[in-house]
Amino acid sequence: MSGTSRAEAAASGALPAFLQSCLACATVVFPPRLACRSCGDDRFEPVPAGPGVVEQVTELPGGLRIASVRARGVLVVCSSTGALAEGDSVTVIGSPGDPAAVPAQVYLPGSAHIHNSAHTENEGTP
Numbered sequence: 001m002s003g004t005s006r007a008e009a010a011a012s013g014a015l016p017a018f019l020q021s022c023l024a025c026a027t028v029v030f031p032p033r034l035a036c037r038s039c040g041d042d043r044f045e046p047v048p049a050g051p052g053v054v055e056q057v058t059e060l061p062g063g064l065r066i067a068s069v070r071a072r073g074v075l076v077v078c079s080s081t082g083a084l085a086e087g088d089s090v091t092v093i094g095s096p097g098d099p100a101a102v103p104a105q106v107y108l109p110g111s112a113h114i115h116n117s118a119h120t121e122n123e124g125t126p
């Protein structure tokens with residue numbers, strides 16, 4: 001979406017994160033689904049997650065933070081090794097490294113990292 005998120009993504013070596021946007025009704029979907037939750041259509045196009053706002057942060061032992069970030073109207077689960085607070089503006093970008101080992105990373109306000117496929121399957125059952 002913005003040149004800034006792409007620049008930040010490039011600077012950190014991470015890939016942009018994409019959400020699904022329904023081709024029929026433009027509803028944005030995350031995590032990826034087979035059909036639109038709004039109209040049932042099964043055709044999507046990828047849209048950059050872009051900027052978001054942190055809604056909730058949970059700090060785990062060892063300093064890892066799990067953050068819910070509202071981006072394009074949907075809530076995206078991210079993780080962070082840096083300081084992060086509710087209300088912070090962040091840029092949601094793809095997670096570098098091994099997505100199986102670290103499903104999501106957010107380092108700093110202004111450069112959030114997410115991995116956009118592996119969360120919800122694992123949500124609640126780590």
Ligand SMILES: [Zn+2]
Pocket residue numbers: 022023024025026027036037038039040041
């Ligand atoms: Zn739809």
